[in-house]
Amino acid sequence: MPRQSRGALLSTLQLDANSRAPLYRQLEDAIRRIVIDGELPTGARLPASRQLAEDLGVSRLTVKNAYEQLVTEQFLETRPGAGTFVGRISATELAPAVELSSVPARKSLSLSQRANRISQSRSVLRLGGTKPFRPGVPALDQFPSSIWASTHSKVLRHSGTDNLGYGPPGGLLELKQAIANHVQDHRGVRVDPLQIIITAGAQQAFVLIAFTLLNPGDRVWFEDPGHIAGRDAMHLFGADVKSVQIDNEGFDINQAVASYPDPQLIFLTPSHQHPLGITMSLERRMQIIDYAKSHNCWIVEDDYDSEFRYQGRALPAMQCMDNQGQILYVGSFSKTLFPGLRLGYLIAPPVMVEAFSVAQTLMSQNVSPVLQKTLARFIDDGAYNAHIRKMRSLYSHRLDIMHNSLSKHCNDLFHFTKTDAGMHLVAWLRDRKLSDQPVCESIWDAGIDCLPVSMYCDKASIDQGIMLGFSCAPEHEIENLIMRMDRVVRGLL
Ligand SMILES: Cc1ncc(COP(=O)(O)O)c(C=O)c1O
The missing domain is CATH 1.10.10.10 (Winged helix-like DNA-binding domain superfamily/Winged helix DNA-binding domain)
Incomplete structure (x- = not known):
């Protein structure tokens, strides 16, 4: 019935x-x-x-x-x-229907330990905006879309079906060659193209490194404050992530040695510490490399925005000083082109290349060969370098305007030093009673997308400051936006 x-x-x-x-x-x-x-x-x-x-x-x-x-x-x-x-x-x-939201609560469907660690990484969800003053976002409206589109369409029209398959593990040789030339010209990195693995952004390189090189419980020394998504990737794969303070020469290896047992891996942003913007001194670099040699550990060199330096010449990448094959160099096109492109690269010692390529294939297959080929052509045709040069001069101009506007309107609220690299500057709150998180929340309500420095801290207790991205703010709007921000912060006092 x-x-x-x-x-x-x-x-x-x-x-x-x-x-x-x-x-x-x-x-x-x-x-x-x-x-x-x-x-x-x-x-x-x-x-x-x-x-x-x-x-x-x-x-x-x-x-x-x-x-x-x-x-x-x-x-x-x-x-x-x-x-x-x-x-x-x-x-x-069949079993009676259950509400999907109650699934994790059911014993028989319990989540893995990894999933529990994922739920601790919620802060990465705030990392995706593109409004003015959002740190690390390029001038997206300046991207040469028509050159890109015509390169992309030529690739599709002239390379037949060659690039419509999965492509070779680790990426297209043509793009590896173009990247090898780029890192040699810009960062002094001499590399055989076969040492390069093309990744879906720097983030996939961090995940591949953690997946391939870390056992659960392995120690990782990580900058604090530091890159949230990189730190969380290490944590996700079960690493015991130890936070190491930053002093005025960068990652404080002396504090790390004094505080923690030996690591399996050290994660660094030496050319432009994220988020504080410090360039690691040569002496500190040599000290860390010596330590890694004598303690047999890996170094990850995240060189995410080194193309943007406005004064003087950057120190060459640390990778150039590595004669033991211990540095894993990671680069990204998210800053020089646009983050939605999802392209980056990992330069690994030759013995590790196959392991990373296989790991990538197992995790996600390759990055789209059509996109890789388009980017290779874009670089070889000179469009990439031309765009970087143009953005460097634009960002330098925007930085000047932001710095002058802050000096003119908010000197009594913040102290700041003019950065000579990257895409954001940090304005430190003078009033010790203010916390950067609620200050940023009020500024967000006014349509401005800064980020609190405290968000990048694990254990570190440092001054309260807000990160202001100058690269994605149009010149003619910067002063007005600073004045608007100034009014919001004064309202909180
Ligand atoms: C310190 C740091 N490294 C690397 C990246 C680039 O990541 P991806 O290439 O995955 O976009 C970012 C992006 O914001 C970053 O802040």
């Missing part, structure tokens, strides 16, 4: 003539749902197609189509001369 009377059944089968889904599809979905939810048990008889069509005010063909599909799926079965019945896979034998 059906648990539902025909009237009740009809009331559940509400069809919407204005829906984009055809009526037979709606009917099919509704009956399937009723069966899955156990409202109609195995063997329950469905109304004859003519009867149901009449009751629902639809054509008989609509009902027949729905029934036929459900018979094919075995939710229903027909018995010649007898009618249509709920099939033997009826949900009366």
Whole structure:
């Protein structure tokens, strides 16, 4: 006996003539749902197609189509001369329906330890904005979209089907060669293109490193304050992440040695410490490399925005000083082009390349070969360097305007030094009673997208400051935005 009377059944089968889904599809979905939810048990008889069509005010063909599909799926079965019945896979034998939101609470479906660590990484969700003053976001409106589009279309038109497959593990040789030339010219890094793995941004490189090189419980020394998503990736794979303070020469290796046992890996942003902006001294670099040599540990050199230096020449990458193959150099196109491109690279010692390439294939396959090829052409044609040069001069100008506006309007609220690199500066709150998080929340309400320095701290207790991205703020708006921010902060005093 059906648990539902025909009237009740009809009331559940509400069809919407204005829906984009055809009526037979709606009917099919509704009956399937009723069966899955156990409202109609195995063997329950469905109304004859003519009867149901009449009751629902639809054509008989609509009902027949729905029934036929459900018979094919075995939710229903027909018995010649007898009618249509709920099939033997009826949900009366299935477990009762549960609310999806209660799934993690059920013992039999408990989450992994890794999933629990994921839930501690919520702060990364705030990292995706693009409004003015958002730190680290390039001038997206300046991206040469038409050059990119024509390069992309040439790649599609002229390379046949070559790039429509998965592509070679670790990436296209053509792009590796272009990157090898770029890092040699810009960062002094001499590298065989075969040492490069093309990744979906720097973040995938961090994940690959953690996945491939770390056992649960391995120690990682990490900058504090430091790059949240990098730190969380290490934590996610079970590393015991130890926070190391930053002094005026960068990562304080002396504090690390005094506080913690030896690590398996050290994570650094030596050319422009994230988020404080300090350039690591040469002496400190040598000290860390010596330590890594004598203690056999890896160094990750995250060189995320080194193309943007406004005064003097940058120190070459630390990777140039590594003669033991212990530095894993990571670069990104998120700052020089745009973050939505999701392209970056990992330069690894030759013995590690295959492991990283296989790991990448297992995790996510390659980055799109069409995109890789487009980028390779874009670099080889000179468009990449031209764009970097143009952005360097634009950002330097925007930095001047931001710095002058802060000096003019907010000197009594913040102290700040003019950075000579990167895409943001830090304005430190003079009033010790203010905390940077609520200050930023009030500034966000005014349509300005700065970030609190405290967000990047693990254990570090440093002054309260806000990070102001100058690269994505149009020149003519910067002073007004600073004045607006100034009013908001004064209102909090
Ligand atoms: C310190 C640091 N490293 C690397 C990156 C680049 O990450 P991705 O290439 O995954 O966009 C960022 C992005 O904000 C960053 O802040």
